[in-house]
Amino acid sequence: MSTEIKRRIFLKRSLAAGTVGVAAATGLLAPQQVLAAWNKTAFESKDLPGALKALLGSSDTAESADIKVKAPDIAENGAVVPITVDTSMEGIESITVIASNNPVPLVANFIMGTGALGFVSTRIKMGKTGDVIGVVKAGGKLYSAKKEVKVTIGGCGG
């Protein structure tokens, strides 16, 4: 994709986000509707490129050494896998956490507000062995890093 087109998508997306913000501020939307901003398509998508496209507008990510994904090499219990995504990048808009082999690969999306630094830590479920991918959106572009986690007992099934 050329930079020109990317820039357009970025502009479009930020404009759309702005409208929602204004609507919420003026009380046009009830709280329940604001919550609908939660991206249902992305969070229910079963394939990774589709989820990324729905959430971030693109599935093209460039691998970056500036992102560190910290997770255990072997997770004995897939129901609780501690992960940390740390980056020194500037102008971070969001950090997305993906467990590539989960039934629903998109786990969490952290949108950074005023003064937020490129650091998030949480605990996720993993169905089976796979990569944990951290996607960082900075300056309208997507960067990623991954770490393989071996899971001995899955945390998604019954």
Add this chain to the structure above:
Amino acid sequence: MAKSIKIRAKEKDGVTTVKALMTHPMETGGRKDKKTGKAIPAHFIQEVLCKHNGNTVMTAEWSGGVSKNPYISFKFSGAAKGDEVELSWTDNKGQSDSMTSNIK
């Protein structure tokens, strides 16, 4: 509703680290009850919002892939000791809770 959030915020060298624990089942909707064989309905936190002095510093959108009783930690700059941080969550059934804490 009983308070379901534990939050701690600490400031050091201009960077505030927020750590929070929430009590929530985080049911994906994909699990089945072993006895009845029926699917357990999804019940998970969809959105976590953290504010400092009225400014949103972080919004988290989650799927059911976040562990039960979720833990979250993140950092932000521009806050001083004694400032208030507010953390709130909303789940897919429309339930919510919030908690404020002072930065130490």
